[in-house]
Amino acid sequence: xxxxxxxxxxxxxxxxxxxxxxxxxxxxxxxxxxxxxxxxxxxxxxxxxxxxxxxxxxxxxxxxxxxxxxxxxxxxxxxxxxxxxxxxxxxxxxxxxxxxxxxxxxxxxxxxxxxxxxxxxxxxxxxxxxxxxxxxxxxxxxxxxxxxx
Numbered sequence: 001x002x003x004x005x006x007x008x009x010x011x012x013x014x015x016x017x018x019x020x021x022x023x024x025x026x027x028x029x030x031x032x033x034x035x036x037x038x039x040x041x042x043x044x045x046x047x048x049x050x051x052x053x054x055x056x057x058x059x060x061x062x063x064x065x066x067x068x069x070x071x072x073x074x075x076x077x078x079x080x081x082x083x084x085x086x087x088x089x090x091x092x093x094x095x096x097x098x099x100x101x102x103x104x105x106x107x108x109x110x111x112x113x114x115x116x117x118x119x120x121x122x123x124x125x126x127x128x129x130x131x132x133x134x135x136x137x138x139x140x141x142x143x144x145x146x147x148x149x
Contacts, residue, residue, distance in 0.1 A: 040064065041075065046134050049117050051127040055081055059089070059117045059129065060137060076113060078120040083137065087120035095119050 041062040049056045058081075063074040076089040087097040087105065095116030096105035108119040114129050121127075 041073075043134055043137070046132050046137055047113075047117075047129040048132050048136070049121060049123055049127050050130055051124060056123045056127055057081060057086070057117065057121040058083070058132075058137065059113060060134075076116070078117050080121065089113060089116040089120075 041064055043060050044063050044065070045061040047059045049059070058079045060077045060079065061074060062077060074091040077085050078087045078089065078095075079085050085098070087095060087108075089095045092110070093112065093116060094110045095108045097108055097120045098105050109115060117123070117129060118125065118127055
């Protein structure tokens with residue numbers, strides 16, 4: 001068998017081998033996915049984190065007034081005095097801080113709202129939350145004059 005015969009035989013074997021292999025893909029959706037629906041959240045309440053040196057940041061509760069299972073779907077946005085969101089706390093008390101240039105947020109702690117806000121803002125244990133009207137957040141993003149950080 002000459003060189004041409006070996007090349008043709010190899011090409012035929014390669015073609016038949018490729019035809020013999022078949023790949024199937026099956027996509028399975030998570031259970032209950034059809035029940036998912038977007039819920040428009042709105043700001044419901046707000047707190048500011050204060051310490052001797054002044055306002056260290058804010059926490060804003062987002063949720064739906066009409067949602068029956070609102071506690072499980074509640075999300076808290078944690079912001080610095082400039083109103084920049086630095087992290088979130090979910091309805092189960094898990095606190096996550098956003099990391100610059102990272103795809104995922106960093107889990108910090110699980111606990112109360114105050115513990116989560118202090119962890120995200122890296123605030124001292126003595127810092128406390130004070131509820132404030134939502135209108136406080138609607139002003140410009142200028143921090144209060146008493147901020148010392």
